[in-house]
Amino acid sequence: MGEEFNPSKPIYLQLIERISHQIVRKELSAGEKLPSVREMAIQSGVNPNTVQRTYSELERMGIVETRRGQGTFVTEDESILSSLRENLKEQQIIQFINDMREMGYTDQEMVRGLQEYLRKEGGAKA
Amino acid sequence: MIEFKQVSKRYGTKHALKDVSFSLPTGKVIGIIGENGSGKSTTLKLIAGLAKPTSGEISVNGEVASRRISHVVSYLSESDGFYPFFTVGDMIDFYQSQFADFSPAKANEILSFMKLDRSQKIKNLSKGNRGRLKIVLTLARDVPIILMDEPLSGLDPLVRDSIIKGLISFIDIEKQTVLITTHEIEEVEPILDTMVAIKDGRVICVQDVEELRMQENAGILDWMKRVYQEG
Numbered sequence: 001m002g003e004e005f006n007p008s009k010p011i012y013l014q015l016i017e018r019i020s021h022q023i024v025r026k027e028l029s030a031g032e033k034l035p036s037v038r039e040m041a042i043q044s045g046v047n048p049n050t051v052q053r054t055y056s057e058l059e060r061m062g063i064v065e066t067r068r069g070q071g072t073f074v075t076e077d078e079s080i081l082s083s084l085r086e087n088l089k090e091q092q093i094i095q096f097i098n099d100m101r102e103m104g105y106t107d108q109e110m111v112r113g114l115q116e117y118l119r120k121e122g123g124a125k126a
Numbered sequence: 127m128i129e130f131k132q133v134s135k136r137y138g139t140k141h142a143l144k145d146v147s148f149s150l151p152t153g154k155v156i157g158i159i160g161e162n163g164s165g166k167s168t169t170l171k172l173i174a175g176l177a178k179p180t181s182g183e184i185s186v187n188g189e190v191a192s193r194r195i196s197h198v199v200s201y202l203s204e205s206d207g208f209y210p211f212f213t214v215g216d217m218i219d220f221y222q223s224q225f226a227d228f229s230p231a232k233a234n235e236i237l238s239f240m241k242l243d244r245s246q247k248i249k250n251l252s253k254g255n256r257g258r259l260k261i262v263l264t265l266a267r268d269v270p271i272i273l274m275d276e277p278l279s280g281l282d283p284l285v286r287d288s289i290i291k292g293l294i295s296f297i298d299i300e301k302q303t304v305l306i307t308t309h310e311i312e313e314v315e316p317i318l319d320t321m322v323a324i325k326d327g328r329v330i331c332v333q334d335v336e337e338l339r340m341q342e343n344a345g346i347l348d349w350m351k352r353v354y355q356e357g
Binding site: 007009010038041042045047050053 | 315
């Protein structure tokens with residue numbers, strides 16, 4: 001049934017997040033067909049109404065488009081896809097920075113910490 | 127649409143429901159939640175026409191709920207009323223003989239989804255498979271309203287999972303409304319659109335579940351703990 005949902009957050013928002021991540025990770029590529037509403041409902045273990053709402057919202061955001069009688073497809077509009085990628089990056093950064101600030105780290109400490117970590121990780125990879 | 131108008135139901139001196147009024151949206155999966163003895167099963171039986179209100183009126187798609195409402199309502203009982211000497215196939219044929227809207231093709235489809243075999247004797251079925259068979263019989267009818275009284279109770283996690291998956295796969299949400307009573311809130315929560323919360327014979331709310339999450343940052347279980355423990 002895939003990953004569990006957090007019951008205290010709207011499920012359609014969590015589903016939007018999952019699909020957006022799949023698009024950014026290129027598990028779903030530009031122009032690719034999404035599962036039908038019922039398939040997606042079964043795959044993710046949620047109500048078809050919730051999936052319908054998810055698809056409508058993604059369509060409103062321009063991330064997917066519904067073609068009559070054919071189904072729902074990831075947009076091929078590169079500008080939308082790259083802004084989706086930027087948005088997700090920004091969300092992660094905001095989350096990180098808020099958490100760090102809450103624990104009392106200064107901006108400098110964060111930047112230094114990141115640089116150090118990336119250097120070490122880069123060294124380990126090479 | 128299902129509508130309760132000032133409905134009370136008394137069993138002897140015990141009030142199961144007290145002056146309850148509400149209406150339910152169509153095309154939704156609706157969970158009826160509440161503690162043991164709060165009136166959940168009574169609510170379903172009243173909609174199914176299997177119990178009569180002591181006072182008040184219940185209507186289903188504009189028709190007063192009586193025993194004859196079964197032509198638009200498919201009801202899954204908490205207990206199982208199978209003849210032990212029947213096979214799975216006999217049971218399906220029996221249902222088909224009783225309900226004109228029963229679809230043998232759909233029944234077979236759900237049977238194979240549930241990995242049941244027509245030739246199996248009912249007395250030899252495990253409890254889990256009897257639970258699955260009830261789902262087959264209930265969902266194979268082409269009716270606008272499906273009522274399920276505790277479809278998951280006493281079943282192991284794998285059976286519960288197959289029942290929930292079966293529900294998502296075989297209901298036609300554009301044409302059907304499903305009402306479920308359950309204690310297995312966590313498992314059912316992701317498939318509910320709406321909840322009806324009952325406490326001591328009174329309906330305390332009919333609530334869209336996604337809205338609840340949005341407004342209160344709480345799921346059904348969190349909400350119940352808060353509301354029901356306040357006393």
